[in-house]
Amino acid sequence: MDIEFLFLVLGLAALFAGFVDSIVGGGGLIQLPALFTAFPHSAPATLFGTNKLASIIGTGSAAIQYSRRVAIPWRVAGPGALAALVGSWYGAKAVAYLDPAILRPLILLLLVLVAIYTFVRKDLGSVSVEREHGRRSVLLALAIGGSIGFYDGFFGPGTGSFLIFLFIRLLGMDFLRASVSAKILNVATNAAAIAFFVGNVELMWKLAAVMAACNLTGAILGSRMALKHGVGFVRKMFLGVVVILIARLSYDTFLR
Secondary structure: OOHHHHHHHHHHHHHHHHHHHHHHOOOHHHHHHHHHHHOOOOOHHHHHHHHHHHHHHHHHHHHHHHHOOOOOOHHHHHHHHHHHHHHHHHHHHHOOOOOHHHHHHHHHHHHHHHHHHHHHOOOOOOOOOOOOOOHHHHHHHHHHHHHHHHHHHHOOOOHHHHHHHHHHHHHOOOHHHHHHHHHHHHHHHHHHHHHHHHHHOOOOHHHHHHHHHHHHHHHHHHHHHHHHHHHHHHHHHHHHHHHHHHHHHHHHHHHO
């Protein structure tokens, strides 16, 4: 396949991934399969690392866009990001010892439960019911960041969606506040995974630069749309992405 055409197709995939990821997470659902399809014989670690390089710029941009309109709860987002940084590093290291595919059935079950709960609870995340964040909130943020950070470094699909759901369910945020908090943690998980991959595997730097630019464009468009249309729009996008994740993991688990 012509390299210019390949870069164009992957750039478009990164654009759409950045758009979706900036709203509710799940960009890896688009970007990673595109990379694996384009480079079927490349080492998985190389493609995972290239994906992280392409994603972190868009995720960071989305966080900045949200922060201009939505106050970031640094009391919990800061400790959560630190825990996510550490968790993601060890998750990336764990790939060398365990097959990430062993998590698929468990993640599939969790996503189904998240989808059902969100659909049944029509008011979930529609308004913020946050209390003043004290020690309990900080401990919850550390637990969320550490566990989901490890998951993102180790496996990854649905990281943003899990973060948003947990911030809403456990810390009482609305969808917009949860989304901006998730972006802060996602930047940390991507940074840690990149730090590990850069020192241990060969990455596709030129391709990552092209995809990063496209991902950034999509992230700017997506975050602006989310801020314009508000919580209801983000909730619908969240459910849509979770359903697609369920379908994708079901295919990978039972049909492939």
